[in-house]
Amino acid sequence: MSSFDFSQWPPKFTDIQLTNLVQHATTYALAHGLAYLPAIPSQPPAPSSVTHAPISLLPAPVPRALFRKAQRLQSIYNDLYARVATDDDFLDQVMGAEVGVGQADEFVRRLWKGWKEIREEGIVQPLHLGLFRSDYLLHTGDGHALGLKQVEFNTISSSFGPLSEKVSAMHRYLYALTNYYHGSPHLKPENFPPNDTISGLVNGLAEAHKAYGVPSAYILFVVQPDERNVFDQRWLEYELLEKHGIRVVHRTFLELATTTSLSGPSRTLLLTVPSNSIPIEISTIYFRAGYAPTDLPTETHWTVRLTLERSHAIKCPSIPLQLAGGKKVQETLSQPGVVERFFTTLESSVAASATAELRETWMPMWALDAENLPTLPTSFPDVERNPGEPLGTTFARRHAENLVLKPQREGGGNNVYKGNIPAFLEALPAEERMAWIAMALIVPPAGIGSYLARAVSGAGGAGQNKEDEERPKLVCVETISELGIFGWALFGKDEGTGVVRKERGDVGWLMRTKGVESDEGGVAAGFSVLDSVVLVDG
Template identity: 55%
Template sequence: MPLPKWPPAISPSQLEELRLIATTYALSHGLLYLPPGQQQPPAPSSAIHAPFALFPSPFPRTLFTHAQDLQQIYNVLYARVASDTEFLDRVLSAETAVGRVDEFVGTLWKIWKEVRSEGLVQPLQLGIFRSDYLLHEDGDGMDIKQVEFNTISASFGGLSQAVDGLHRYLMASTGYYSCSPILKESNVPPNNTLAEIVSGLAQAHKAYLQSKLNSASNQGHPAQILFVTQPNERNVFDQRPLEYELLNTYNIRVIRRTFEELATQAHIQDSTRVLLVDTSTSPDPVEVSVVYFRAGYTPVDYPTSTHFDTRKTLERSAAIKCPSLALQLAGSKKVQAVLSRPGVVETFILSDRWAAISQDNPHSFTGEDVDGLRRSWMEMYGLEEEGAIEKARKDAQELVLKPQREGGGNNVYKGHIPEFLDGLSEKEREAWIAMALIKVPKGVENTLVRSGSEPVRANVVCELGIFGWALFGYESDPSTDGKKLKLEEGSGGYLLRTKGEDSDEGGVATGFSVLDSVILVD
């Protein structure tokens, strides 16, 4: 069915009252950013509310459920991809087109290879994922299509839950002035993103404590989780709720450090490779159980070779990495394109090989599950493939070009593609993929509220992100004298980002989108 005309009509006075109630709620409940362009002191002295949509946005109930159902398959898929060293080397190594041309990817792969050559001491990896979708409408009806799969710094777990609370409050306190029968509690899906992400971190922490690698607990000093963050992080109010939930629910403490700080404060014990971080509050360094990267996904995070050295130090350690370099590389756009080729994803989902080595693993999938994955993908291909450059030029108005980058603002769209290709060398082109543009439904509007500006009513596009996690790794199996893949996973919670339909990019932190929540429609 088509989406309803949106948003419902309200009077100017109702709009102003709704904005007042909403912004006050946002400031009172941590739906916040640090202000842009201001040098904050060590203790922040001011904050603004994060940008948000005044109404929840309509989303088909069946497609929302379909996106949730896909997440378990994606959790298992990317755990297996990250566990397949031969596959990742074949696609991304420094000897491949991507590794040679994309210096950032090539450098990460080289660090991973060096750590592997030395010998991995931590068999477990943790992934906190977010699979992003847009609604796609064509002659066959409406469906969801995947934009990308995020394996590092999948953000807005805290703030997505906060904006869900905002819309629930507006519904309960004002009823949205009875402007639409759709705006009722039964059409609001639960959003437990915070609890779900934290449960993954807690499971990894528990696994570390139970391993022989742990030493701190034996000395009466509990290990802690390390959050690796960017300097002057504006999105701190999205990250801190994870820290609070870890302490309140699981009694797990968190320390936050930038790469610059870790360059001098992080150390590895020679014999055990236990990761220790110096603090100013204790004479003894803190042992780290899990390294959770909220930085490190972009070349900007590595301005010097020292930053890459620090990443290598963390990767060499006995702490569980979220993500490991293998899992970060698995989330590259090139891997996404290769998985879409005929027969490739089937080797990870349906192959007897994975069934044979899975340990205590109830994850058994069918051809129908693979069909569901493939139905969520648009056509993708690498620009190094035969005839790809000519095809990209001819179909430019229907394409987007993507590099191996996260964080928003990196893609090239439509009419800009031919000129962009002209400026790239033949080798540079090999680091990009082309993806068919998703045809989003037209005619949906919402009122967008940004701090310090008047509300703006605009035609919008909504991008849905579904969160999940996986804790996995090979363990020795004495019964077969081989290795088994251990895997625990979970999913729950979502992010909705809404942007003006004329904006190609989708990042909230980069200023393109606002935070939103879903109202389900049939």
Template identity: 40%
Template sequence: MASAMSLPPWPPAEILEPTRNKFVTVDARDYALRHGLVYRALPAEEGGMPPQDTTIHAPLTLLPTPFPRDLFEKAMDFAPLYNTLYARVATDKDFLSSVLQNSVVHVDDFQRRLYEIWTVAEEEGTTQSTQLALCRSDYLVHMAPQSTGKLRQVEFNTISASFGALCTLASQMHHFLFRKGAYDAMDPLISKANMPKNEALSVLVSGLADAHNCYVKQQREEHRMIKPAILFVVQPEERNTFDQRALEMELLEEHAIPVLRASLDELGTIASLHGVDRILAMQSPISFTPIEISVVYFRAGYSPTDYKSDDAWATRLLLERSHAIKCPSIAMQLAGAKKVQQVLAEPGVLEHYLGKEGDLLRSTFAKLWPMDDSPLGKEGMALLRESPQGFVLKPQREGGSNNIYKDDIIPALDAMEARDKERNAKQGGSGIKEREGYILMSLIRTPENRGSLFMRAGKQTPGSEHATETVSELGVFGTMLYKPGPSKKAPLDMLSSRTGGYLLRTKASESNEGGVAAGFSVIDSPLLF
């Protein structure tokens, strides 16, 4: 087993030589621009729309980053088991209700609105039991005292698990630079055998195609208005458009499946349900004819800012009630809540869903505590007040830049308590405290003395930025097409499960957050050792 502490100095000194660094950076930049490894440029003014006719290359590393081979392979091996776990959780109505209805939905308005949509849809009854999820399980290397590195899960993303296309291209860029000789006469660790192929794009596209083909087989041809299409629900101000467009183009070119794109606000006027099965149709922006939707793929809807009005929430309910296969369903989105992650870590819960195999996933869990008055919650609070430097406080949010770290936690909790008192004095209360919308997680101690070279757009002088202390986070992609099973003994019918492909994100160590889109990390690829 390789130790994360046994690495040579990184990056190699040769790549820091100014002339070499300049020429390799130019090659990498031009590869990224040529192959669509790009973002839309930043808006001209804060709050404005990104210019639609201008792109910049995505933030990248100039060379791959060493990552322990045994931990990389373990993360890949665990992916099918994580697929099974979350599919079972998403189809377990009693479990989801018990976890959420007495905690976060009382203090987190966003989670409450999602929960209400789920409840309404369940009470009405579904016409489409099949569900799709494109997920990503994110890990850090944890350096426990007196041991080699351990794999620790940060979170399991069940909605808008992005960068599958761009991270595939980033890996291809590093392979291109290797073949061109950019890394010649450097550390022998840089070899083709140590640079794993990234299949994230094809895995995610195949998962979407699985769902579309399943839908087509379900429907009788005589009821079809036009050849069905997949709907991408997107943010109107999206800068990461080309990660999505790559999926769209691959679906059309490799699977002959068309894709339509629309925001929640746009769908409020062009989407409608038809017939007793509630077939979802939307008006074609080209032919102005109705197009039947087979799969609704959410690349928006994970943040409160995506719902700018009650009309947007009404549209989300319409989509959930429809006969289209949802990716994800509201149930799967709720299953990805941090509160669910925390409860899964409690004794016996994983084993309920996975039996003895639950121990394998438990080995990847960081320590997690609820922020309530249970014995476990009181334990977490006591540990936090004794040494806040070892913890992060997480809300029920996706997309980065939402967590509270270390010494900022206690003041944040004190402010929550003050708001609780003010609210209860004015209107009474449910007894649920605001802090119960969060979970507490022990910080993962990542390897030290790991450097990298960052390429960010907008630098006037060619060359990369030398970051001397960095942290790398590995995400492993998976897709699952599933529906509830026929009985309690067979609670899940997994129609297809795919895993493969990865996202490596690297950031400066002083940055607590990790999102690429949020501006903290750069896209990387692993160099296995």
């Protein structure tokens, strides 16, 4: 186990110290764009007010060796998922509508069928761009030393990198201003790891733009309507323009329905904009929307999504790369011998080392429709099969308290946990089991806490006291923190292997913290706050 005592975190502060920290943190956040648009329906098109993003007053402790391990692994994960995304046969088998998850999941089915049609008519852009994030929790289970376990690997809309950089800077500011009132010997500058996520992610976008080869082209950000998390995107836009001279345009799917066209045999993506007399050319499409069925509710939305995919612009992600991020792919890779097939072109010792390191980060996983299960820890004893039910479903039912069920979804709020699993399985149609996986729960260190600050909405709704409008709400609760490591890859097929063309392993990181009573972890979904890291020994 780690020599650091997690149960003694956070250090204690007086009420006046906490009041001062909240004041300094929230004003810093507002002054430095660590902000959201408020949830006010009457907000005009040009925003006139903001609220600070949900934040932690203190960084979360992470053992130094495990943090470095997560950073080192990112390059391996970038390479792996580039190979997965360029293996058509594998994705057809795992995610397809004929034999894979697409049989049971309408959203996956439509993505896969659209991609299949585009393959048949001819793909005009062989390059893919991935802005990735691999998410981890610290794990204390199985009687071993404190370890690092992967929650998931994100291939679409891997958000909060820019705001994570801002909250890291905020924590350094609070230290410089107050020395955190000498509350902990761990809170010192050398234990605050650098976080340059904005430039790291932007370098990936800029490399795609450069590979496209038209300097005057724009990068298109596809965004959700009424997006509150706009500043996380704007910081990328500003860096692209200021450091690389690349311009960005933001559009929703519906806005694109009437303003885009494909030109010529190469299917150049052109976009009409009110400020230009001629259409602008798009080099790269960065999807901050399109990861959930609610993003594509009509045929018009789907038509736009597939039009973008057909174009010559480099997609971030392409449909196959989006499919590669499916939970079923994560589960399939954990099966014996599967991940090894993607590293056959590497030197054997390199492939063996990479495979071993990846497998160390995976919890046991299986499909609900599985008849053969992985080797499970002793906390998962064998159970008698229910007649007429797949073994994977029976195991999930009997061991529900140690599990989470995951569908093929991103964005938070989609999983089913512990005590809710048996009733969910009773209601789940048999034909939909294929779309779900079971994963053993990661067991983070117990007793750790933090101070979490959220802004109270200033919308003036019923039951809200006027004096509470926009007042920060601070709570000190027991918490769980989730570490995300960012990386990028620009890649295409190389004799069918999908070897990465250009990639950058660790380009920054994100820490999200939530109360232990919350199973889900999304910031935008309202479960977590943005945090940073303090490195500890042990």
